[in-house]
Amino acid sequence: DAKTTQPPSMDCAEGRAANLPCNHSTISGNEYVYWYRQIHSQGPQYIIHGLKNNETNEMASLIITEDRKSSTLILPHATLRDTAVYYCIVRPSGIKAAGNKLTFGGGTRVLVKP
Amino acid sequence: GAGVSQSPSNKVTEKGKDVELRCDPISGHTALYWYRQSLGQGLEFLIYFQGNSAPDKSGLPSDRFSAERTGGSVSTLTIQRTQQEDSAVYLCASSHGDRGTGNTIYFGEGSWLTVV
Numbered sequence: 001d002a003k004t005t006q007p008p009s010m011d012c013a014e015g016r017a018a019n020l021p022c023n024h025s026t027i028s029g030n031e032y033v034y035w036y037r038q039i040h041s042q043g044p045q046y047i048i049h050g051l052k053n054n055e056t057n058e059m060a061s062l063i064i065t066e067d068r069k070s071s072t073l074i075l076p077h078a079t080l081r082d083t084a085v086y087y088c089i090v091r092p093s094g095i096k097a098a099g100n101k102l103t104f105g106g107g108t109r110v111l112v113k114p
Numbered sequence: 115g116a117g118v119s120q121s122p123s124n125k126v127t128e129k130g131k132d133v134e135l136r137c138d139p140i141s142g143h144t145a146l147y148w149y150r151q152s153l154g155q156g157l158e159f160l161i162y163f164q165g166n167s168a169p170d171k172s173g174l175p176s177d178r179f180s181a182e183r184t185g186g187s188v189s190t191l192t193i194q195r196t197q198q199e200d201s202a203v204y205l206c207a208s209s210h211g212d213r214g215t216g217n218t219i220y221f222g223e224g225s226w227l228t229v230v
Binding site for chain 1: 118147156157159162170173203205207218219220221222223224
């Protein structure tokens with residue numbers, strides 16, 4: 001019952017922007033889009049999340065389409081250390097949201113090449 | 115500390131022995147989660163604690179697995195009579211459980227368990 005669809009892998013060049021797509025066509029009105037990444041042998045690292053507006057922080061930007069059925073995570077200047085598996089997850093907001101555990105799909109395996 | 119802390123970071127145990135894995139959540143976080151990840155596999159939800167509510171144990175794979183959370187803070191995941199298929203990294207995570215939005219979940223670095 002995967003709620004998101006991501007390409008299994010992608011390569012990008014060091015120093016260039018990396019654009020990671022995610023489809024979530026069945027997203028509900030109260031569901032946020034979360035992005036995490038997992039670098040080999042480490043725990044998942046939170047990157048960013050958003051509801052309907054585009055968001056930016058020190059790590060990345062999140063662009064959500066107007067119909068909210070898809071989004072793109074942008075790493076503005078990819079480095080070799082950004083090589084990781086990136087997970088796009090939808091999760092409800094609200095006081096009870098904490099009970100809605102994150103369900104991880106397969107993610108996108110991103111390889112940043114010199 | 116500032117993040118989720120787990121111990122031990124690595125544990126090798128003999129088949130049939132019991133193991134305990136510990137998690138210290140981020141201070142002030144009332145929600146605590148356990149996941150596991152076998153080599154080359156995805157993250158599998160195990161159990162969730164929120165305040166004084168009954169835990170969500172729906173992800174525990176067998177009755178050999180149990181978890182406690184004492185005083186609403188530290189949690190211990192116990193695996194009895196370990197089997198080789200229990201070998202995995204066990205990840206703990208925590209979040210605020212009482213906020214209307216943005217209950218972002220933060221993960222620890224995991225406890226690597228090897229059953230020989």
